[in-house]
Amino acid sequence: MARFPKPPEGSWTEHYPQLGTAPVSYEDSIDPEHYEVERKAVFKRAWLNVGRVERIPRKGSYFTKELKVANTSIIVVRTGSGEVKAYHNICRHRGNKLVWNDMPLAETSGVCRQFTCKYHAWRYDLDGNLAFVQQEGEFFDLDKSRYGLVGVHCDVWEGFIFVNFALAPEQTLRDFLGPMITNLEGYPFDRMTSRWHYQSEVKANWKLYMDAFQEFYHAPVLHANQSPTAYSKAAAEAGFEAPHYRIEGPHRLVSTSGIRAWEMADEMRKPIEDICQSGLFGPWDGPDLGEMPEGLNPAKCDPWGLDSFQLFPNFVILFWGQGWYLTYHYWPTSYNTHVFEGTVYFPQPRTPRERIAQELAAVSFKEYGLQDANTLEATQSMIESRVLDDFLLCDQEVLIRHLHQETAAWVEDYRSKTAEV
The missing domain is CATH 3.90.380.10 (Naphthalene 1,2-dioxygenase Alpha Subunit; Chain A, domain 1)
Known part of the structure; x- marks a missing residue:
């Protein structure tokens, strides 16, 4: 050599x-x-790649990503308008993990029209809006528009999907790259x-x-x-x-x-x-x-x-x-x-x-x-x-x-x- x-x-x-x-x-x-400190200083502030767009090729395609370093699980989904969005994988009712199959800590993927909680059947549309509450009349002053999924900053560069957990990212994805x-x-x-x-x-x-x-x-x-x-x-x-x-x-x-x-x-x-x-x-x-x-x-x-x-x-x-x-x-x-x-x-x-x-x-x-x-x-x-x-x-x-x-x-x-x- x-x-x-x-x-x-x-x-x-x-x-x-x-x-x-x-x-x-x-x-x-x-x-x-x-x-x-590194978890908070780096992984909750930098743009993180979590996959590629080929994993979500059409409306309703989604996958989950377990991110222990950020102490969360996220859902990445292709919305009805074709946009790629990301949400924390948590139901607004009692905090159950929203999307999972047989093993709660295992990642999963699929295609759906909406996300339905396994615990009490609350439903969220692909844009993260709370669409249905089981026995809605039993709740007190419930305004469904206030209880959509918690979003995660998400952007795409050359088909690579990035997320950022900061409340307000310090840079756009492109500037960061x-x-x-x-x-x-x-x-x-x-x-x-x-x-x-x-x-x-x-x-x-x-x-x-x-x-x-x-x-x-x-x-x-x-x-x-x-x-x-x-x-x-x-x-x-x-x-x-x-x-x-x-x-x-x-x-x-x-x-x-x-x-x-x-x-x-x-x-x-x-x-x-x-x-x-x-x-x-x-x-x-x-x-x-x-x-x-x-x-x-x-x-x-x-x-x-x-x-x-x-x-x-x-x-x-x-x-x-x-x-x-x-x-x-x-x-x-x-x-x-x-x-x-x-x-x-x-x-x-x-x-x-x-x-x-x-x-x-x-x-x-x-x-x-x-x-x-x-x-x-x-x-x-x-x-x-x-x-x-x-x-x-x-x-x-x-x-x-x-x-x-x-x-x-x-x-x-x-x-x-x-x-x-």
Whole structure:
């Protein structure tokens, strides 16, 4: 794996002097009290992606999302006018969870004309209005217009549905995303409807898993078993550096060159990859997606491998040069646990071979994700020992510095504003 030159301004970390170069503390990943403030300062103020519009394709389509980090469950629905709206998943009568199936804490989806509470049959229309009260005459001075569902701020960008739990969001969604993200407009997300999804409960702080996907310093070592021994040893000794990092506002990007799998030496490929013409980098026969948006491949790599856009706080969109993309979500459940979600998106397969090629890519990527997750619980257990107070980061780990500093800045801003109140 070749090394790439640093930018003329110097190293990547020094290119962002506000980040510093000193060792970093992981106290923000092991302190329960910090986590409780982080929930309010970050996850109840930032725009959070909760899914895509393809999940609610027509009037009455809905899905629920359990968000323990915000201490709530929400309903996302397509209204009669075609608008996407979100509500807290709670009945105004006695507080029962409004939409659920057999297991109250399990997420669900479907299509309906209205939402009916399982407890006393109060009904709400798709716009959240209270439409029916069982034995309405038994209530005192009931004005149904005052008791609709509690709304959640909701907006859509390029088919991605975002919510914000602040009483009044400090920025519009578009302003929050900023140019680095909005320059991705025009990518054919709507054509990527062949979807695979998996999730896992991880016993580690959510930021630690995000850190794992913000650098490639680990790749030749942690993923060595995926390659022949001789190649893995050489790769680990040579190391690998991505040719482009970028930080803009609260968001981050790492972009890297690629490798055409079919051009690799025969001993570096698995037989199943040759049979299916697919693997970690995706199906070898990449689709013609047309002209790509200007925000992709900023380093102009040829061949281009991938761009990983890290949207603050917990959402990642990763584009592969082979013509597909995936998303990651990291949903905190406590200071040292979270739920990791990975979803891969391809164009609809046209033949059985294309379908198999997509499945192999999805399974391969899941295997790599499990390898990345495998170290996290070991990391969490030892940093909680507090044997060490801070940890060294190399130049390639510049985005890790930014995530932890950005989170700390949101916490400090929240503390300052609440102290003023």
